Amino acid sequence: xxxxxxxxxxxxxxxxxxxxxxxxxxxxxxxxxxxxxxxxxxxxxxxxxxxxxxxxxxxxxxxxxxxxxxxxxxxxxxxxxxxxxxxxxxxxxxxxxxxxxxxxxxxxxxxxxxxxxxxxxxxxxxxxxxxxxxxxxxxxxxxxxxxxxxxxxxxxxxxxxxxxxxxxxxxxxxxxxxxxxxxxxxxxxxxxxxxxxxxxxxxxxxxxxxxxxxxxxxxxxxxxxxxxxxxxxxxxxxxxxxxxxxxxxxxxxxxxxxxxxxxxxxxxxxxxxxxxxxxxxxxxxxxxxxxxxxxxxxxxxxxxxxxxxxxxxxxxxxxxxxxxxxxxxxxxxxxxxxxxxxxxxxxxxxxxxxxxxxxxxxxxxxxxxxxxxxxxxxxxxxxxx
Amino acid sequence: xxxxxxxxxxxxxxxxxxxxxxxxxxxxxxxxxxxxxxxxxxxxxxxxxxxxxxxxxxxxxxxxxxxxxxxxxxxxxxxxxxxxxxxxxxxxxxxxxxxxxxxxxxxxxxxxxxxxxxxxxxxxxxxxxxxxxxxxxxxxxxxxxxxxxxxxxxxxxxxxxxxxxxxxxxxxxxxxxxxxxxxxxxxxxxxxxxxxxxxxxxxxxxxxxxxxxxxxxxxxxxxxxxxxxxxxxxxxxxxxxxxxxxxxxxxxxxxxxxxxxxxxxxxxxxxxxxxxxxxxxxxxxxxxxxxxxxxxxxxxxxxxxxxxxxxxxxxxxxxxxxxxxxxxxxx
Numbered sequence: 001x002x003x004x005x006x007x008x009x010x011x012x013x014x015x016x017x018x019x020x021x022x023x024x025x026x027x028x029x030x031x032x033x034x035x036x037x038x039x040x041x042x043x044x045x046x047x048x049x050x051x052x053x054x055x056x057x058x059x060x061x062x063x064x065x066x067x068x069x070x071x072x073x074x075x076x077x078x079x080x081x082x083x084x085x086x087x088x089x090x091x092x093x094x095x096x097x098x099x100x101x102x103x104x105x106x107x108x109x110x111x112x113x114x115x116x117x118x119x120x121x122x123x124x125x126x127x128x129x130x131x132x133x134x135x136x137x138x139x140x141x142x143x144x145x146x147x148x149x150x151x152x153x154x155x156x157x158x159x160x161x162x163x164x165x166x167x168x169x170x171x172x173x174x175x176x177x178x179x180x181x182x183x184x185x186x187x188x189x190x191x192x193x194x195x196x197x198x199x200x201x202x203x204x205x206x207x208x209x210x211x212x213x214x215x216x217x218x219x220x221x222x223x224x225x226x227x228x229x230x231x232x233x234x235x236x237x238x239x240x241x242x243x244x245x246x247x248x249x250x251x252x253x254x255x256x257x258x259x260x261x262x263x264x265x266x267x268x269x270x271x272x273x274x275x276x277x278x279x280x281x282x283x284x285x286x287x288x289x290x291x292x293x294x295x296x297x298x299x300x301x302x303x304x305x306x307x308x309x310x311x312x313x314x315x316x317x318x319x320x321x322x323x324x325x326x327x328x329x330x331x332x333x334x335x336x337x338x339x340x341x342x343x344x345x346x347x348x349x350x351x352x353x354x355x356x357x358x359x360x361x362x363x364x365x366x367x368x369x370x371x372x373x374x375x376x377x378x379x380x381x382x383x384x385x
Numbered sequence: 386x387x388x389x390x391x392x393x394x395x396x397x398x399x400x401x402x403x404x405x406x407x408x409x410x411x412x413x414x415x416x417x418x419x420x421x422x423x424x425x426x427x428x429x430x431x432x433x434x435x436x437x438x439x440x441x442x443x444x445x446x447x448x449x450x451x452x453x454x455x456x457x458x459x460x461x462x463x464x465x466x467x468x469x470x471x472x473x474x475x476x477x478x479x480x481x482x483x484x485x486x487x488x489x490x491x492x493x494x495x496x497x498x499x500x501x502x503x504x505x506x507x508x509x510x511x512x513x514x515x516x517x518x519x520x521x522x523x524x525x526x527x528x529x530x531x532x533x534x535x536x537x538x539x540x541x542x543x544x545x546x547x548x549x550x551x552x553x554x555x556x557x558x559x560x561x562x563x564x565x566x567x568x569x570x571x572x573x574x575x576x577x578x579x580x581x582x583x584x585x586x587x588x589x590x591x592x593x594x595x596x597x598x599x600x601x602x603x604x605x606x607x608x609x610x611x612x613x614x615x616x617x618x619x620x621x622x623x624x625x626x627x628x629x630x631x632x633x634x635x636x637x638x639x640x641x642x643x644x645x646x647x648x649x650x651x652x653x654x655x656x657x658x659x660x661x662x663x664x665x666x667x668x669x670x671x672x673x674x675x676x677x678x679x680x681x682x683x684x685x686x687x688x689x690x691x692x693x694x695x696x697x698x699x700x701x702x703x704x705x706x707x708x709x710x711x712x713x714x715x716x
Contacts, residue, residue, distance in 0.1 A: 020519070022519050022520075023519075028608065029608060044523075044687060132683065135683040135684065136596060136597070136599065136682075136683045136684030137681075137682065137683035137684075138418070138422070138680060139421055139422050139680050139681060142422035142423060142424060143422065143423060146423050202681070203683070206682070206683060208597055208682055208683045208684070208685055209683050211685070211686075211689055212683060212684075212685070212686060212689075365686060365687065365688070366523070367686045367687060368686065
């Protein structure tokens with residue numbers, strides 16, 4: 001059992017003080033899973049943070065090589081970023097399709113966009129809800145969950161699963177949209193802005209919340225780029241980079257939407273509040289995309305392009321998409337004669353974003369570290385894979 | 386031996402009150418929290434809206450194993466929850482529940498309450514130190530810093546009331562506010578007594594470690610603060626003390642500012658029995674306010690908390706006490 005190092009020297013003279021090591025996690029309420037942080041603290045001030053990861057390592061990349069075919073990797077991909085499973089499937093499937101040169105029907109592309117954006121909203125809701133929880137606000141968390149529930153219901157009527165979908169298949173989708181999907185989606189689109197406003201009133205513009213997050217964990221744009229941060233982390237620092245706009249995939253170039261960036265409205269550009277607020281505004285933008293996609297949704301068959309046998313030609317591909325947490329990329333090598341990938345490498349946004357944590361949390365207090373970690377929004381399933 | 390019997394009864398009544406109140410308020414807190422959060426909360430145990438759930442929880446806590454960490458200081462570890470609970474229980478001795486019942490009618494009642502509740506700090510520090518856990522120690526240090534800091538604005542705002550009343554005896558303070566709502570101290574020297582109340586209410590939130598000042602127990606930072614290592618009944622003692630303290634500060638709010646056991650309608654619905662009703666319902670109203678605040682606000686950071694106490698509440702209460710004092714002299 002750890003004890004304190006107490007030096008018993010004369011109090012009158014130079015009292016020797018020392019830093020203390022505080023072990024945060026892997027079982028800790030605010031490390032969002034099983035992250036272990038080794039904190040070197042001077043009183044309540046953080047001198048250094050050393051993240052220890054790997055508690056949730058499940059050998060995803062090796063597993064992917066051992067599968068008998070490419071389709072079997074999809075359920076494993078689901079389990080990486082388990083709060084944004086649709087996004088993961090999308091990235092992997094698009095990579096394989098690029099490798100094989102499959103053209104999918106327009107309807108499939110539109111449905112994929114709708115699903116990915118719904119997933120983005122669900123994921124961001126979880127992110128801002130748990131962020132409130134980290135700062136001691138319990139109620140917004142459950143309000144966010146209430147809204148997330150509606151999205152999960154939509155997923156459930158579509159593919160039967162609520163968390164890990166296996167919905168997006170190579171060349172198509174497992175099911176077409178059910179008939180009642182449109183009605184439920186419209187209902188959600190109508191009620192969600194109101195709910196978002198409520199959450200904003202309760203949490204986003206709360207004086208205490210702003211005091212806790214503004215000017216905390218400032219991540220300058222150059223540091224963010226150097227560390228390879230992506231997603232809301234990068235955009236929170238004021239860098240306007242979003243793969244949906246900069247490198248459009250699917251049919252994203254047909255929609256009108258903005259890329260929210262951190263403006264330092266409450267403090268400095270790139271502080272925790274900016275990162276948080278980028279997420280809130282991204283949800284509004286996602287709503288716009290879903291509305292447009294639903295209006296333009298063409299009829300068609302979602303199974304028509306699904307290949308009988310997935311055996312890509314020899315070669316390699318790197319494909320990246322904008323996941324809720326940032327740039328999710330899959331690098332796949334095919335040897336051309338087996339039906340399983342020779343090598344799969346995932347570039348996980350959470351993993352890269354987490355690497356910047358020690359850089360931005362030095363000199364703040366322990367309570368701030370919780371705020372900073374929450375604003376990085378990691379999912380350990382993806383960090384460890 | 387009738388005297389000893391009398392004393393025993395007088396001391397048992399507050400204890401019984403605390404226990405029944407704790408069970409009721411546990412249920413109320415969960416139900417209020419649930420409705421704030423758009424969910425149902427307890428629904429099954431006992432039938433109507435899970436009314437028996439707190440009792441079940443209590444039984445569970447009673448039957449749980451007492452775990453003492455190997456490297457803990459066993460004596461202090463056991464003593465801490467007792468001190469924390471005992472000091473808040475002892476404070477109930479000077480609370481006038483009604484015009485005819487007060488466990489001990491001290492002529493320095495309010496001073497006694499301030500003094501005896503300071504023991505809580507010692508208990509918390511003992512708990513944090515004895516647990517031999519870094520999180521516990523952090524929680525205890527924060528808690529002590531917080532409670533000691535907030536005792537100053539609390540004491541200053543109570544002092545302001547004492548300038549108005551001229552007595553430290555809580556029963557006399559209640560007596561003075563007889564005759565309807567407009568005789569309550571909150572309406573005296575407008576608006577300064579109202580400011581005093583706001584200061585007292587804010588500071589008392591910090592004294593009982595409630596949101597937005599629940600930093601000692603900050604769940605997401607310190608796991609559970611000073612009671613991280615406690616289990617079973619020892620843990621329940623801390624919990625009970627927290628809820629007892631919540632009513633204590635609310636009861637003092639009611640007595641000092643809102644007429645204590647007096648009816649707001651003058652003679653209408655007054656008398657010893659109605660007195661209990663008015664006092665308890667006024668106290669519960671402020672407990673309810675504390676619960677609502679808890680489920681609405683995030684929590685402050687340690688330095689922001691200190692800022693609120695030393696740079697906002699303390700100076701304002703100094704100015705306030707001077708104005709009220711001058712006014713009282715000039716009148």
